[in-house]
Amino acid sequence: MEALPSKLLERTVEEFSKLPGVGKQTALRFALHLLRQNKSDVALFTSTIDQMMADIKLCKHCHCISDSDVCEICSNPKRQKDVVCVVENIQGLMAIEHTAQFTGVYHVLGGVISPIDGIGINDLTITQLLERVEKEGVKEVILALPTTMEGDTTNFYIHRQLQRFPVQVSTIARGVAIGDNLEYADEITLGRSIVNRVPFDSVYKNN
C-alpha cells in the first residue's frame, strides 16, 4: 500500500489491520470512516471497548464471558445444574442456547486440544470441568465440541478422565441435517448416521 500522508492515520490503520480478516485496505476504510464521524461517537467506540476490557469477567462456574462473577445461565434457578454441556467457546454456547432445546448449564473449554497450535490440556478448563463433576453432583456431561480431529481428541480425553466419576457422558447427535438431500451429504456423516440410527418412535415423541 502507498505511504499514508499522516502517521496518526497510519498507526490507526496498523492497529485495525491486527483484527482477524482485516487487510490494510479495509483497515484504511475503517480509519477514514472514523475520521468522518463526530468525535463523541468515536470516543464512545473506544471507551466501550476500554470498558469491556476492564470490567468483563468469566463466570466462575462455566467460564463463559459474563458481566458478573456468575453468569445469567448459571444463576438461573430454572436451569438444571446437574446436566453440563461442554462447548469449545462462547459461539458454540450461543448456537445451542439459540435452539431453546437445552435446559441444563454449560462449561466453556476455551478451545480444543491442538498441539499444532500449542493448545494443551492446561490451556483449557478441563481440570475445572472435572472438579465440577466431582463436587457438584453432575449427572450428565454432553460433549458438543466441533467434529474436527482436535475436537475428537478433546472428546476422547475428557471421556477418559470422566470414567472415574459416576456420570453419564453423551455427545450431540451427528447426522444428515434436516432439509438436506442424502445425495449431497458427505460419506462420513451419512455412514455414521446409518450406524447410529435411532428408533423411529424416539424422534417423533420429542417433537
Next chain:
Amino acid sequence: MEALPSKLLERTVEEFSKLPGVGKQTALRFALHLLRQNKSDVALFTSTIDQMMADIKLCKHCHCISDSDVCEICSNPKRQKDVVCVVENIQGLMAIEHTAQFTGVYHVLGGVISPIDGIGINDLTITQLLERVEKEGVKEVILALPTTMEGDTTNFYIHRQLQRFPVQVSTIARGVAIGDNLEYADEITLGRSIVNRVPFDSVYKNN
C-alpha cells in the same frame, strides 16, 4: 443473532458493527478477538484511535489529512505549486501519488456533488479551490474525479466556475487500460478512447 451473555460484549459488538461492511457476526469475531489479547495491546488499539481523533488535521492548502497544518506534499519545495490536481478523497490522492508521475500539488474535495446523498456544493472544498486558483497563481487544474454521474456533475460545475480565471483546466485521460484486450473493454470507454485518440509520438516521448 442470539442474545449475548454479556452487556459489555454486546455494546462492543454494536460499536464494531457501525464500521462499514461489518455485520454482527464479524463484529462479534472482532470483540472476541480483543478479549483474547493482552489488555495493554487493546489499550494501545483504543488510545491510537483516540489520539488520531484528537490530533489529526486537514492541510490548510489541499485539505488532505495531515499531522500538521501544512501537509508533506504542500510543504515540499520540489512540488509545483501552480499545478493542482483535484481528487475526491485521500484514496484518490494516494492512487495518483503512487504512480510517481505527478509533481504538482493536490486539492481534496471531500466528496462529489450528489443530491441523492445530500452532498451539495457547500459540503465540498470547491470555494477553497477557487480561492487557491485566484490567489496562488495556479496555472493548471487537473480534474481527477471518478467517472460517475456525480463525478461528471462535479467536473462540469468546477469547470464552469474556473472559466473566470486564466487557468488551464484538464482532466485525466480515460481509455482502455494498459494490458486490457479491446474485446473486454466496455463500449463507452472504447468509444471515448477512439474519439479522444492521441498522436502516437506524444505517448512514446513520455515513456
